Amino acid sequence: MASGATSDTAGPRAGPTRPAGRGGWSLRAAGLLGSVLLTFFGLLAITFVIGRVVPIDPVLAIVGDRALPAVYARVRQELALDEPLYVQFWIYLSKVLQGDFGTSVITSRPVLEDILRFFPATIELATLATIIGVAVGVPMGVIGATQHGRWPDHLIRVVGLIGYSVPIFWLGLVGLLLFYAKLDWVGGPGRLDVYYEDIVEPVTRLLLIDAALAGEWDVFANAFSHILLPASILGYFSLAYISRMTRSFMLEQLRQEYVTTARAKGLSEARVVWRHALGNVMVPLVTVIALSYASLLEGAVLTETVFAWPGLGRYITDSLFNVDMNAVLGGTIMVGSVFIGLNLLSDMLYRILDPRAR
Amino acid sequence: MRRLSFWIGAAAFALAAATPFWLSSGPARAETPKDTLVIAKQIDDIITLDPAEVFEFTGGEVIANVYDRVFTFEAEDTATLVPGVAESYTVSDDGKTLTIKIRPGQKFHSGNPVTAEDVAFSLQRVIILDKTPAFIFSQLGWTKDNVKDLVKATDESTVTLTITEDFGPSFVLNTLSAGVGSVVDKKTVLEHEKDGDLGYEWMKANSAGSGPFVLKSWKANESVTLEANPDYRHGAPKVKRVVLRHVPEASAQRLQLEKGDIDIARNLTADQIQGISGNPDIKVEPFPKADLYYLGLNQKNEALSKPQVRQAIRLLVDYQGMADTFLKGRFQVHQSFWPAGFYASLTDTPYKLDIDKAKALLAEAGYPDGFSVKLDSSNVTPYTDIAQSVQETFGKAGIKVEIVPGEQKQVITKYRARNHEIVLLYWSPDYMDPHSNADSFARNPDNSDEAKSKPLAWRNAWDIPEITKETDAAARERDPDKRKGMYLDLQKKLQEDGPFVIMFQSTELVARRGNVSGFVSGPTYDTVYYRLVEKS
Numbered sequence: 001m002a003s004g005a006t007s008d009t010a011g012p013r014a015g016p017t018r019p020a021g022r023g024g025w026s027l028r029a030a031g032l033l034g035s036v037l038l039t040f041f042g043l044l045a046i047t048f049v050i051g052r053v054v055p056i057d058p059v060l061a062i063v064g065d066r067a068l069p070a071v072y073a074r075v076r077q078e079l080a081l082d083e084p085l086y087v088q089f090w091i092y093l094s095k096v097l098q099g100d101f102g103t104s105v106i107t108s109r110p111v112l113e114d115i116l117r118f119f120p121a122t123i124e125l126a127t128l129a130t131i132i133g134v135a136v137g138v139p140m141g142v143i144g145a146t147q148h149g150r151w152p153d154h155l156i157r158v159v160g161l162i163g164y165s166v167p168i169f170w171l172g173l174v175g176l177l178l179f180y181a182k183l184d185w186v187g188g189p190g191r192l193d194v195y196y197e198d199i200v201e202p203v204t205r206l207l208l209i210d211a212a213l214a215g216e217w218d219v220f221a222n223a224f225s226h227i228l229l230p231a232s233i234l235g236y237f238s239l240a241y242i243s244r245m246t247r248s249f250m251l252e253q254l255r256q257e258y259v260t261t262a263r264a265k266g267l268s269e270a271r272v273v274w275r276h277a278l279g280n281v282m283v284p285l286v287t288v289i290a291l292s293y294a295s296l297l298e299g300a301v302l303t304e305t306v307f308a309w310p311g312l313g314r315y316i317t318d319s320l321f322n323v324d325m326n327a328v329l330g331g332t333i334m335v336g337s338v339f340i341g342l343n344l345l346s347d348m349l350y351r352i353l354d355p356r357a358r
Numbered sequence: 359m360r361r362l363s364f365w366i367g368a369a370a371f372a373l374a375a376a377t378p379f380w381l382s383s384g385p386a387r388a389e390t391p392k393d394t395l396v397i398a399k400q401i402d403d404i405i406t407l408d409p410a411e412v413f414e415f416t417g418g419e420v421i422a423n424v425y426d427r428v429f430t431f432e433a434e435d436t437a438t439l440v441p442g443v444a445e446s447y448t449v450s451d452d453g454k455t456l457t458i459k460i461r462p463g464q465k466f467h468s469g470n471p472v473t474a475e476d477v478a479f480s481l482q483r484v485i486i487l488d489k490t491p492a493f494i495f496s497q498l499g500w501t502k503d504n505v506k507d508l509v510k511a512t513d514e515s516t517v518t519l520t521i522t523e524d525f526g527p528s529f530v531l532n533t534l535s536a537g538v539g540s541v542v543d544k545k546t547v548l549e550h551e552k553d554g555d556l557g558y559e560w561m562k563a564n565s566a567g568s569g570p571f572v573l574k575s576w577k578a579n580e581s582v583t584l585e586a587n588p589d590y591r592h593g594a595p596k597v598k599r600v601v602l603r604h605v606p607e608a609s610a611q612r613l614q615l616e617k618g619d620i621d622i623a624r625n626l627t628a629d630q631i632q633g634i635s636g637n638p639d640i641k642v643e644p645f646p647k648a649d650l651y652y653l654g655l656n657q658k659n660e661a662l663s664k665p666q667v668r669q670a671i672r673l674l675v676d677y678q679g680m681a682d683t684f685l686k687g688r689f690q691v692h693q694s695f696w697p698a699g700f701y702a703s704l705t706d707t708p709y710k711l712d713i714d715k716a717k718a719l720l721a722e723a724g725y726p727d728g729f730s731v732k733l734d735s736s737n738v739t740p741y742t743d744i745a746q747s748v749q750e751t752f753g754k755a756g757i758k759v760e761i762v763p764g765e766q767k768q769v770i771t772k773y774r775a776r777n778h779e780i781v782l783l784y785w786s787p788d789y790m791d792p793h794s795n796a797d798s799f800a801r802n803p804d805n806s807d808e809a810k811s812k813p814l815a816w817r818n819a820w821d822i823p824e825i826t827k828e829t830d831a832a833a834r835e836r837d838p839d840k841r842k843g844m845y846l847d848l849q850k851k852l853q854e855d856g857p858f859v860i861m862f863q864s865t866e867l868v869a870r871r872g873n874v875s876g877f878v879s880g881p882t883y884d885t886v887y888y889r890l891v892e893k894s
Contacts, residue, residue, distance in 0.1 A: 054768075055764075057767070057771040060771060060774075064413045066490065067490040068496065068811070070488070071488060071489065071492065071493075108406050108562045109563070173607075173610075180613060188613065188614050189607070189614060194391065194396050194603075195391060305607050306607050308604060310579050323767075
């Protein structure tokens with residue numbers, strides 16, 4: 001869960017579901033629904049238990065350290081903390097099933113409203129970061145593979161290694177110092193300068209899109225100057241992962257016989273590499289990209305902290321430190337949905353990209 | 359030829375990748391608007407902006423600028439209590455009833471006049487809602503059942519307050535200057551009432567005050583925006599708008615201040631203050647605070663319950679060494695439970711690092727080779743640095759300290775359960791009367807594990823029936839000079855033998871742009887004022 005900003009969190013993934021036989025469609029859908037529900041249940045149960053074993057008194061977050069005993073006792077009762085754990089969990093679950101995610105302690109607002117406010121900031125950042133990561137990472141991986149063992153390959157591996165091993169917190173601060181404070185190329189922490197705040201009516205809450213919809217290009221430019229640095233830094237991290245995976249997929253493809261055949265037929269190297277080999281790599285690559293995107297969508301706590309970015313990662317982390325369980329569980333459901341959704345999406349893309357899977 | 363086409367393909371990808379950088383808007387505007395004050399601060403502690411519930415640092419600061427209080431400390435003089443919404447008051451002969459006259463001609467942000475009825479409603483509302491800070495009033499004897507009889511508007515401009523407990527009038531006035539003494543616009547609040555909640559849900563994120571600023575918006579974890587109230591009783595504030603922006607990372611605050619994207623940075627560390635001291639565009643201003651940093655010694659621990667051990671520990675803290683090095687400018691040595699700079703504070707600092715004497719005392723107590731002890735401490739600066747210093751100096755007398763770092767709330771949870779051995783924490787008064795601190799440091803009416811109230815004395819299992827009586831007597835005393843003597847005496851007793859090693863009083867260092875003046879940060883978290891701020 002929301003554990004940091006490395007795109008490295010993408011773990012191994014089960015293979016794509018094989019197409020079932022004829023008439024298996026409804027069965028498959030039911031199976032899918034079942035496994036999704038089970039996943040959510042498991043996620044919530046585990047998060048709930050973790051929240052209750054954290055050695056922090058949840059009542060403290062609400063009433064503070066100096067409330068009168070009666071106030072303390074009342075809030076404790078309101079939270080149902082005296083009930084057994086499974087009863088507390090049941091109370092929560094039955095509310096969620098009615099669409100009530102409760103109210104967050106730290107923002108005093110309904111959790112759903114909070115998520116609808118914080119998540120778009122994260123989506124905006126993660127999407128731009130992934131675009132950068134793919135646009136740079138994929139060609140880097142391809143070049144690395146075709147130049148295998150030569151200096152461009154070494155250079156690309158070093159760049160990737162740095163992306164992997166440098167703490168993002170530090171990289172963020174150095175980035176700010178250089179590009180914001182010294183060179184003045186980008187905007188500072190936050191999503192907008194004070195000048196531009198509250199000009200654009202929130203529609204999608206994705207600032208770039210809202211500004212473009214409203215035709216406020218000044219606001220758009222300012223928002224872009226603010227998002228560029230954090231997105232590039234996150235993009236660098238996903239790039240490190242994506243380029244390495246691309247490189248190894250490509251190396252494998254370039255050893256295949258069809259590549260030799262294509263070359264023997266006299267196809268240009270560009271066509272061989274960029275079209276045939278890369279085309280075949282696209283299938284596993286989509287999964288890699290989807291998972292790297294998903295790990296950014298759960299929020300990059302450290303980046304969000306350095307860049308004062310009001311995103312989901314910080315919301316969940318702050319909530320956890322305050323044992324604000326409604327917010328933590330709401331965030332968990334959100335992150336879970338993102339992972340499940342992207343997994344399904346990459347399965348679908350898989351079918352489109354790989355003719356054998358149709 | 360093959361190679362060329364390969365590189366063209368690669369270049370095409372790279373160009374696509376670099377597109378975002380071409381779109382970059384170039385330099386951002388590196389200054390803040392003239393009529394707007396932009397403050398960078400960690401504001402994620404706000405959980406509500408209802409004055410009947412606010413008990414957090416930033417929330418307290420915001421309501422201090424949005425609401426006017428019955429009695430108050432003004433920005434021009436944060437040490438003197440003066441009437442705010444009130445104009446004058448008289449005390450009955452038995453000292454139990456205060457008759458307060460309301461200043462005429464005041465208006466709420468809504469345009470409604472400020473009346474005695476609003477004052478009575480505001481105070482009653484605190485007791486009826488019964489949120490955390492309600493104890494400030496309930497100690498006067500007000501309850502849900504009697505508050506409407508004890509707090510009453512007798513005409514348009516007169517309110518009478520009657521207390522049933524034994525407190526002097528100056529104490530009552532001090533409680534009316536706390537956040538709960540904020541006067542809310544009864545009509546506006548009740549317009550937003552839902553299911554008899556006295557506007558509680560609405561007031562969390564909206565305002566109905568008569569203070570110098572109007573709350574425009576609170577975006578949790580993002581920003582708070584205030585707008586000037588031109589009808590404020592002291593006249594319109596000099597800036598039109600104040601924006602508090604949540605910038606969690608101190609280094610980012612520093613960069614923004616240097617660039618001029620913000621006017622004031624509130625959370626810079628000592629290192630960062632040092633780093634910007636050479637910048638001619640930035641000024642650093644110190645504001646003394648009433649916060650105390652102390653060690654709590656749990657008396658359930660056998661070694662710590664010995665008077666000689668407590669005495670030895672007092673001699674094993676390098677107070678001055680810390681204040682001169684990593685705490686420089688931010689902390690002053692202070693060794694009694696009521697902070698310096700206020701009525702009845704004891705400013706003696708009799709203890710300094712003396713390892714030989716401490717060793718002798720430990721030997722006398724039966725610990726010639728010291729002992730092992732755990733120290734719970736918050737895992738952020740300055741706690742971590744203080745804990746390490748303490749660990750080192752304790753070690754010199756053979757006391758082996760194991761530091762247990764944790765989230766602040768985790769440390770407090772353990773402390774409230776009396777499961778600590780030594781704890782390192784801070785304390786700040788709830789209102790500027792010595793009873794606010796005496797009530798916690800020097801009062802423990804029930805030391806049993808089942809006790810309902812958990813003052814600091816209880817948390818350290820310090821059973822003190824005699825001192826508790828003295829504290830109660832001091833709160834009741836009506837002669838200010840005699841009362842002062844009683845508090846000095848209590849502070850001395852705790853300094854000599856209490857389970858607290860009070861070490862420091864803090865100073866807030868506020869870094870601001872050179873063209874910004876008039877920012878005032880008083881001794882408590884809710885005496886921070888924006889209304890005098892000017893930008894040239």
